[in-house]
Amino acid sequence: MWPWAHAALGYLAYTLYLRGRFSERPVGLPVVALGFGTQLPDLIDKTLAWYVGVLPYGRSLAHSLLTGTVIMLAVVAVLRLRGAETSGTALAIGYASHFFGDAFGSLVSLSFGDLVFLAWPLAPSPSTETVGILTHLRDIEGSPLFLFGLGLTVVGLGLWYRHGLPGLRELVGLLTSEGRSPESDVE
Numbered sequence: 507m508w509p510w511a512h513a514a515l516g517y518l519a520y521t522l523y524l525r526g527r528f529s530e531r532p533v534g535l536p537v538v539a540l541g542f543g544t545q546l547p548d549l550i551d552k553t554l555a556w557y558v559g560v561l562p563y564g565r566s567l568a569h570s571l572l573t574g575t576v577i578m579l580a581v582v583a584v585l586r587l588r589g590a591e592t593s594g595t596a597l598a599i600g601y602a603s604h605f606f607g608d609a610f611g612s613l614v615s616l617s618f619g620d621l622v623f624l625a626w627p628l629a630p631s632p633s634t635e636t637v638g639i640l641t642h643l644r645d646i647e648g649s650p651l652f653l654f655g656l657g658l659t660v661v662g663l664g665l666w667y668r669h670g671l672p673g674l675r676e677l678v679g680l681l682t683s684e685g686r687s688p689e690s691d692v693e
């Protein structure tokens with residue numbers, strides 16, 4: 507699944523969680539943490555596999571239900587220690603949705619053998635892989651999964667807009683060093 511579709515899937519999942527549990531909608535810094543969580547598995551694995559060369563595959567360490575869950579819990583623990591419990595929950599939901607997003611295509615096509623990345627390092631990684639974000643961007647084609655991801659992105663963007671673009675102001679503030687610290691979790 508492409509980054510924009512992961513972000514949209516995470517936003518939809520987080521919205522459902524907040525609506526179901528608290529009858530609230532997403533706000534502030536937790537949405538930034540959510541977005542970061544939706545991208546974190548790829549940021550870790552693609553970087554370490556494609557550009558550093560210390561991982562065998564772009565879906566391994568941080569994509570595994572075994573090791574990835576440990577990484578997710580460690581990041582959540584750090585946020586909790588810093589008093590950003592709500593952001594920790596949002597990040598965990600975003601991270602968990604990434605597992606599902608990357609497994610989705612294999613699940614609907616019943617290609618269960620492609621789900622071995624979820625069991626890394628117990629299951630071996632595929633021996634070949636298309637490496638590099640630019641290569642992937644160049645190879646984009648209108649597959650049903652890609653189009654589904656685009657549709658998901660449109661729905662997610664529409665919902666985010668309807669909610670008043672929560673997290674955008676905080677993200678801009680963080681990027682320009684004017685934001686509040688993670689300790690100032692917006693509940």
Ligand SMILES: [Zn+2]
Pocket residue numbers: 547548565569604608
């Ligand atoms: Zn991924």
